[in-house]
Amino acid sequence: MKMTNYQQLTRTFLRLSRFSHLSSIASWDMFAMMPPGGSQARGEALAEMSVLTHQILTDKQVGQWIDGAEQENLNDVERANLQEIKRHYEQASLLPEALVEAKSLAGSRCEHAWRTQRPNNDWEGFSQNLKEVVKLSREEAKLRAEAKGCSRYDALLDIFEPQMTSARLDALFADLKSWLPDLLARATEKQAQRTLIAPEGPFPTATQRELGLEAMKMLGFDFNGGRLDVSAHPFCGGVPEDVRITTRYNENELFSALFGVIHETGHARYEQNLPREWPGQPVQLARSTAIHESQSLFFEMQLGRSEAFLTRLLPHIVQRFGDQPAFAPENYVAWNQRVKPGYIRVDADEVSYPAHVVLRYEIERALIDGDIEVEDIPTLWDEKMQAWLGLSTKGNYRDGCMQDIHWTDGGFGYFPSYTLGAMYAAQLFHAARAALPQLNADIAQGDFSALFDWLRQNIWQHGSRFSTSQLITNATGEDLSARYFRAHLEARYL
């Protein structure tokens, strides 16, 4: 029996998803397990695989199947899947193979060297590698922009956030900028009136790990299909059937790793609860990076740092590390809701976090659009950090522009997702609370089932069936608005 065009496509994408499985695990390994000497061979292996998948995906035949499938009789899910297939095909077809391979190689090289360059504060060395990554990303942006008829930066943004534009982003961030600096100042001032007792370590790594595993269990992480490990830069990787999250431990700091784990658990639960009815098909992938981040921030910020959840968590902490003055309930809650502008984005509180993102957004947009060069980054970074948070990063590259891993991989266009995610999370939590009047009592009793059912029903189970706008409108009654994020911050911090 002759296969339909649509069947040819699903077979091709199933095959691609299996190759992507191997790359995902090898990438996780690269960050979590691999010794330094394996770096070059691993980079080459992953690059070879990205060339292969690029070849398969961009085969002219795929384009013909897409054209054919559009005339075929498809149900709603298949139609949505075809649309995603088309999006992936078009995105990939714009790039010549040589560029794909060069980007993958340059990214691996830059990331690998960063691991030793960052502790050495070696901007000189790092920027050499980064220049190559930027050069290749600009080439990519140019090709994409010409095909889509948009600005170069918008063309990259579209990879992570389909339908998002810098015009819309500018509007959302302008809203934010109109009230956030004032809110940040007032929150900081309010908190300055109270002296908090800092937790006193050491907090042994092994015990921190056990606590993290316990939090993952509370939050429904499926250990039959996932793991917790360590990497320099925490992330959620692997595949939906086997989700790998990582964190990093500091024996003097208890809550950084713990909330890192809770954050990645939000990402993981999204992955673990994506639909599985259409094996290997793009329609069962996560909707976008901002929606992904909304799930991790839902877990970390909306739920995780709420007074009800913190209170629920406290006995587990005391049980493992013994009691101490910092763990007096009021002090402990206040400590975990501190607003304390700092250098490091991943350790930032949710009020100052958007500053880190807007800063990077403005720099990376200028970088891709060719308005600035790699050499200009440290000065711009310092200026913007001074303006937003009053902190100087002059000469301190390690805690400045070398703190992140995103640019090393050429992931320009990704950073806005963090703050979009925070906004989506607030909007979703608001809707969930409206739908679940018992929510606070449930959380206090450690019963998150209704909340997770709500997420499963409204977000997780849909994969990429709907556009982001549709998805968020179906779930909350309206498209993305910054006002729920503002209301959340005001309620918690003012």
Next chain:
Amino acid sequence: MKMTNYQQLTRTFLRLSRFSHLSSIASWDMFAMMPPGGSQARGEALAEMSVLTHQILTDKQVGQWIDGAEQENLNDVERANLQEIKRHYEQASLLPEALVEAKSLAGSRCEHAWRTQRPNNDWEGFSQNLKEVVKLSREEAKLRAEAKGCSRYDALLDIFEPQMTSARLDALFADLKSWLPDLLARATEKQAQRTLIAPEGPFPTATQRELGLEAMKMLGFDFNGGRLDVSAHPFCGGVPEDVRITTRYNENELFSALFGVIHETGHARYEQNLPREWPGQPVQLARSTAIHESQSLFFEMQLGRSEAFLTRLLPHIVQRFGDQPAFAPENYVAWNQRVKPGYIRVDADEVSYPAHVVLRYEIERALIDGDIEVEDIPTLWDEKMQAWLGLSTKGNYRDGCMQDIHWTDGGFGYFPSYTLGAMYAAQLFHAARAALPQLNADIAQGDFSALFDWLRQNIWQHGSRFSTSQLITNATGEDLSARYFRAHLEARYL
């Protein structure tokens, strides 16, 4: 510039080696890291990859390039490489894609289920999966045998041990059988005259791991290009640039994990010291499984259990676990040179080990040649264990025919390598000692550099440049003979 046929081949094999890199790491992960829920997706991903590499390797074009390259002007190494390329091509071309995929899937399924079936002693469940593996392996053997004009079992043997035949194996094993039972009886009798003090645990896993890492360091393992982890069945995997060895710990048993680590370190050093001048080319791969095993047994048995090495190791053991009567030097050496026939091959002493191998060899040959069926295995196993070692495995599948992982993956033809390896190891150690008069003194001082240089020069650096016979003749002055193994056992145990 037009590429030569030979260049086309090296480019293709470089590409294949990169894909194989990803499969190797994903396989290591499957055994050492993966949670159970990831099993099906991983199995499918690896199977898809084996289909792909099979397609690339068996492309008609490859055959044409081989024919063309044979007419080209090649140096010695290139000529050896071409011969290996041809061997891989012919071996792969014999199998239809569907069989390759089915074998990979059935192997993954069987291995995965084995993990829970073995502890449950579930032969009924296990044999169902194994039947499918045997069925596919017989199909494979039939195809290979027809093409090579040899017996079915010989056709599988040839994959692991090029140029080895069951006729030659029968001669070597007949030699062994003529003196080993008597030697085993005399050694057992001799040792029975003395009562040994058993080490008393518990020996915490974390400390055992540290001791293992220290032994690896003593033995020159390059941690910049490798790791030590845990798996149900110890193995050496990964890629030469990043070698992954595993062990398993039992808190009541100190030496099992330790000598397991020393064994895998032998495999690892071979991999880590293979030539790297011809990236991705088969000529830089290990020569054969028996030569591989000769390196691990060189480390574990020839060197590791020698009195000189054991004595050198002792202070490290006492330092970590404290002193106890079992660690009195004489008792400790005798304990680690015990001959004690048991059920488990991987825990066997070197005198009774060949019994385990010959037993499996006879069963797997009959199974592949169609003389017996899967149902017959337990009875045959029990009979042969009774005859060789006086042990009954009736109803005890877990410690009988379900103890190994090789058959689950369809690795029929592999087992003889273990005893061939033991023979090669004894022959090599004999030659090394003749070349290095200072050897015992060096070992006693913990200086293994001359010994490892000898291995590097005679084995490691050659990869697959020479046939096994040539390699061993160059290194020791003659082809494989069982008499060095006999002399070694007699010297140590009688």
